Amino acid sequence: MSVDKETVAKIANLARIEVSEDELESTVGELNNILDWVEQLSEVDTDGVAAMTSVVAADLPRREDKVTDGGYREAVLKNAPVAEHGFFAVPKVIE
Amino acid sequence: MTDLTKMTLSAARDGLQGGDFTSAEITEAHLSAIADASDLNAFIEVTSDQAMDMAAKADAMIKDGSAKAMTGIPIAIKDLYCTKGVHSQSASHILDGFKPEYESTVTSNLWADGAVMLGKTNQDEFAMGSSNENSYYGPVKNPWRADGETKDYVPGGSSGGSAAAVAANISIAATGTDTGGSIRQPASFAGLVGLKPTYGRCSRWGMIAFASSLDQAGPLTRSVRDAAIMMESMAGYDPKDSTSTNVPVPNYEAALSGDIRGLKVGIPKEYRVDGMPGEIEKLWSQGIDWLKSAGAQIVDISLPHxxxxxxxxxxxxxxxxxxxxARYDGxxxxxxxxxxxxxLDDMYKKTRAAGFGDEVKRRILIGTYVLSAGYYDAYYLKAQRVRTLIAGDFKAAYEKCDVILTPTAPSAAFALGDKVSDPLAMYLNDVFTVPASLAGLPGISIPAGLSAEGLPLGLQLLGQAFGESELLNVASVLESAAGFTQKPAKWWGENS
Structure with a gap:
């Protein structure tokens, strides 16, 4: 499988990365090189093989469902590029 | 007087605890050495004041008898670790100005044992790279150069700043992280010991994530004993990381008996790859002979995938x-x-376009594609099935052997800029380190010799899950046999 300019533009949009027309051209080539190379996995017979979900044989630990953390809004907001009235601030999304 | 910047961690520990020198003295000596080595670009941020404060506290611990092995030892921390109030950007522009309000578990463990932070080291952006040329802060230069050369060499990656710092005697040891070889390959390129423990051995809490099913913390040090000491401090279960494993941390240093009689060492035939330089093949054979002389039994094994x-x-x-x-959204x-x-959407797109470097963007796009509707099964699910087969190869091999010996990397360090335009050639650096990463198994690189050009070459030992004690013990045997004592000739700073 290989990607074209239209597909790369689509995945760049999904990934929310702006890619200029010029970059689009070179990115198509780079991604296809990598995709051609990973294509060799199709040689491997994986019928009936379970997909890896965890490399360590461990059950996901569970804990009591209660609040054990929080209550420090200032610290959470401290690194925000823009914070207003105790919230993260973003460009206007509703007209 | 002992040169305070040229000691192993274990010698520094013994000297500190024996009262030969103070942590303040060795910390100060390292801070001046760092200032003298700015040419290497190994550090992104030097935390001088904090280091001196921590050294004073360590000296108090030594005085009142509460010192641990790491107490008073000045170390460097890869930028990828969150350190409270200190630069932690995984060498990315997109985290500009980020100063965490919390401390990673691994660094907390080190500080609780009294270790001293010299600063944050350079790395490939978000740990994506094998040459440390993908950093927003510019490439790191390897203290090592080929004989008679004046050009610069890469230190390996992604933990390149940590490797350069330890090799250049500007930090006694350093933390690294390894996703597909990012501790072991730079260790090999810089003549150091680098240990990636079993997945789950260290908490990933507070480590800036790259690939969560693969990322592990580990040390870069000057000796196997140093790696044992530092690993013990870093490791441990952490309820804040549900993938950390709740098994006790052994005394790794006590496991260094040097006795490997009867141990079975597997040699995988598939690691004899096409185009591998003769000198690496020769070093590998030499390693086999060293272990055989120490009483180990050599077993041919196959890792077919x-x-x-x-x-x-x-x-x-x-x-x-x-x-x-996806969390980096401005x-x-x-x-x-x-x-x-x-x-809002344009803000996301422009921020991410400006904030991520080329290799990071490439991987995000590839990742988005292989997870997208219609391709998930063909790529991602297929890869996770092959991953099961790779882990199965190791499981079968460990029925026949206790540890596995391989080269660490298919070449010595290469010149800066040599592979930067060819992503696939760069990826091949990790051909020997990636399989164990996919299987979650521990691996260690030990400096074993020099290339014909005079650059360090490493051998890699792979162990069984949570078999770090055995791995370190075998590594210590290899280390004694190799007797690698060469150091890079100083070309940076004053008196070069």
Whole structure:
């Protein structure tokens, strides 16, 4: 499988990365090189093989469902590029 | 007087605890050595004041008898670790100005044992790279150069700043992180010991995530004993990381008996790859002989899916990275690109375009593609099935042997700029380190000799899950036999 300019533009949009027309051209080539190379996995017979979900044989630990953390809004907001009235601030999304 | 910047960690510990010198003295000596080595670009941030404060506290611990092995030892921390109030950007522009309000578990463990932080080291952006040329802060230079050369060499990556710092005697030891070889390959390129423990041995809490099913913390040190001491301090169960494993941390240093009689060492035939330089093949044979002389039994083994490990990795790791790096959106921390009438979506897109470097963007796009509707089964699911087969290869091999010996990397350090335009050639650096990463198994690189050009070469030992004690013990035997004592000739700073 290989990607074209239209597909790369689509995945760049999904990934929310702006890619200029010029970059689009070179990115198509780079991604296809990598995709051609990973294509060799199709040689491997994986019928009936379970997909890896965890490399360590461990059950996901569970804990009591209660609040054990929080209550420090200032610290959470401290690194925000823009914070207003105790919230993260973003460009206007509703007209 | 002992040169305070040229000691192993264990010698520094013994000297500190025996009262030969103070932590303040060795910390100060390292801070001046760092200032003298700015040419290497190994540090992104030097935390001088904090280091001196921590050294004073360590000296008090030594005085009142509460010192641990790491107490008073000045070390460097890879920028990827969150350190409270200190630069922690995983060498990315997108985390501009980010100063965490919390401390990673691994660094907390080190500080609780009295270790001293010299600063944060350079790395490939978000740990994506094998040469440390993908950093927003510029490339790191390897203290090692080929004989008679004046050009610069890469220190390996992604933990390149940590490796350069330890090799150049500007830090006694350093933390690294290893996703597909990022501790072991730089250790090999810089003549150091680098240990990636079993997945789950260290907490990943507070480590800036790249590929969560692969990332592990580990030390870069000057000796196997040093690696044992530092690993013990870093490791341990952490309820804040549900993938950390609740098994006790052994005394790794006590495991260094040097006795490997009867141990079975597996030699995988698939690691004899095409185009491997003769000198690496020779070093590997030499390693086999060393272990044999120490009483080990050599067993031929097969890891049949080895050639599929790299392509599997380059689906799984980008998939996880595209998901992990979705958090960098210009809202919660770091860089935000602003503009008149910019919509929220455009703000995201422009911020991410400006904030991520080329290799990071490439991997996010690949990851987004392999996880997208219609391609998930063909790429991601397929790769995770092959990953099961790769882990199965190791399981079968460990029925026949206790540890596995391989080269660490297919070459010595290469010149800066040599591979930067060819992503696939760069990926091949990790051909010997990636398989164990995919299987979650521990691996260690030990400096074993010099190339014909005079650059360090490493041998890698792979162990069984949570078999770090045995791995370190075998590594110590290899280390004694190799007797690697060469150091890079100083070309940086004053008196070069």
């Amino acid at each position: 080895t050639k599929y490990a790299l392509p599997t990795y380059y689906i799984v790791a980008p998939a996880e990275c595209s998901s992990n790096l 809202v919660k921390y770091g860089l935000r690109v602003t503009g008149d009438n910019l919509s």
